Amino acid sequence: LGKLSRALGIPVSDRHRASGDAMATMKLFKMLLTKDTEKYIIKDSIRTEPKFQMEPKHLEIIEQLPSITGVYYIHKSDGEIIYIGKSNNIKKRINQHFTSTQPKSKKIQLLVAAVTYEATGSELVALLKESEEIKKNKPLYNRALRRTIFTHALYSFKDDNGYINLKIDVVDGRKKPITTFSNRDSAKQFMHKAVETYSLCQKLAGIYNTKGSCFNYSIKTCHGACINKEEAESYNERVLELIEKNSYSGQNLAIIDRGREIDERSVIYIKNGIFYGVGFFDLNYQINHPEVLESLITPMQNNRDTQHIIQSYLRKKKD
Template sequence: MNKLKNMEYAIVDIETTGGHARGSRMTEIAIVIHDGGKVIERWESLINPEQYIPLAIFGLTGINNELVADAPVFASIAEQVFNLLEGRVFVAHNVNFDYSFIRHQLEEVGYKWTARKLCTVRLSRKIKPGLRSYSLGNLCDNLAIPIANRHRAGGDADATAVLFSYLLQWDNEGVMEQMLKKTSADQRFPANLSPEDFEALPDTPGVYYFLNQHGKVIYVGKAINLKKRVASHFTGHNINKQRQHFLKEIYHITFEVCANELMALLLECAEIKRLWPAYNRALKRFEPKFGLFKYEAVNGYQYLAVGKLKKHSQCIQVFNLESEGIHVLRQLMTTFGLDHRLCTFGLSSVPYVSRNNNEYGDLPEIGAHNAKVDLAIDYLVEQQPTFVITGKGRTAEEKSYIWVEQGNFYAMGYLDQYAQVDAMEDIRSTLTRYYGNHYMMQLIKAYISKYPHQVTYLNDSQKTILLPEQTGEYEDGSLRLF
């Protein structure tokens, strides 16, 4: 505690035109200097933000465009702000919000400034656990701290200074000293995140979930090392609106351990498809754009067509490029003698037969043609391999399995390595069923090209095609797919 009392703290509150530093500006700032025992200096100022103040902000703070019209712009008070903050611990309620604005606006006028931070939200959660709410207003009500001029920088900074003094007195377990260490996660973690959630993360591959205060999943990610990957979300100084809102919404973390990176990647994709979290957007670009379709026209003929793949549309096979689909369709035409007039290639939505009805003679008999189409489709499906990837499990006592059926990711899971397995169907029936997509199969194909010894191919009767015995020579590296 003596060490803490020898430090000086800058307790800060600001008012702004909006919720993120990239597109908003400060309208008011208050800085209270605390020496670990008492307040030794106090300063506050309105700021002309040089931009319009929304009505919603005026309704909350009482600060409007007229009030700040004659106030100094930030550039004219930046040196004073810098001198008050430099060399002191930066303290605020939800510290990352205030810190991001001040650091950004100081950088804009040429001041390079960083500081160790203390968040009175996180401090209060640790030193006074179990309270109903940790908002500044509710904390002041619960702890009998007087607060005047609520939602104004001076009033909130004064109340935060009183709260900080109480927390210093109540901190009998060295919480504050631990949080001030440069290596402490509290220097970068979001204010609402439970530290116990982070500490529970293992150093293993898996999938992690960020949850909001209502328990709803807002982000799903995969990791080779769960703890290291989650920590990376909270490093760096990013003032973008999306990131600021994202960090503010994180209240809890849950996770699921996986045996390897591939299983983590597949589970991440499956969970994003299932939950569609608000902050997951990257996987959209991996969806295929084209498909091979079969449809029956009013004339009774079955047509095969290559076209754009629309959301939720069903097709026989998907492709990244239109040319890939055209190549497959041409092969089917050649192999099965399909009349080219009953096939559609690419951009044209009108079958060739409709444009050249008489040029090549009569169309084939409907029944014979449709039978050929069915044979072609059956052939195409049967050409897709069925196989299982076997690997190490999450522990030494289990094995992992990824099941691909007729070219589609079908299931995955884990079995005790000593479990009795009489047939491959025994494995298949115990795995968790998933619904794959083209991107997931790309991941699987990239993996088996690196580790072919882990793959067992199966024929139609699910009998194993024996492969050379597995060895451990490929087991040491991690998979880098992109």
């Protein structure tokens, strides 16, 4: 080890001590990995390491996949799709499927014959396509995503004093939500941030249970709506601003995002609060008129899941 380290210019301290030898070995291995542009070491380690052992057909599939954002489809030998997923790096994600020891992944590894994909460039487009195509194709190993992907929602109501109250609750199909959340924790985080951003009352926002004034009133960040000190009209203006910014109900929107190529963009089209579909256009293409925009769109289903995906994306963009 000493002669090899000196020949390669690797400094070795504490020679013949465990720590010194280990450090020199690590630096040597890093150098070998850097110089191994054909990735022979990684390939061999995958083949020989039992935990990550990969069949030759799996390696062949991975080598043909790109490291791009899009939707991927795992097929059996008869062409049937057994799994649909989305990823910002399809090659890396499929590699994870093929090296995972989880029971579902093991079953996929046994059945897979081919992986096809569709580039989207945009993560939002990939999420929307994944959701729709799982519902349409009902793949064997996508049972979780066939169901609704959110559990909680934000609702509003007006109290006897004319104040708009907000409430996080379990999703109720009979009510129209302002926006939806994957779980209660993300809903609570959203409400705490909203109270701070819009100077709302903790009590009327449903996060502070009291018969009197809320805590924020005592530190002068609530204007007193909880004790009828602030006019309802003034308070409601801020609540309506929150609602408008977190719901696209009744709005016309064209969300522009990355495309599949450098000189391309994707567009997610919403008309009168209804999601119409997605499309792609070149940067030199003018989409100022609705009829031009609509001609680019591939129609997709508008449902509660697509609304949740789009609203979550818009929330993330604001953060």
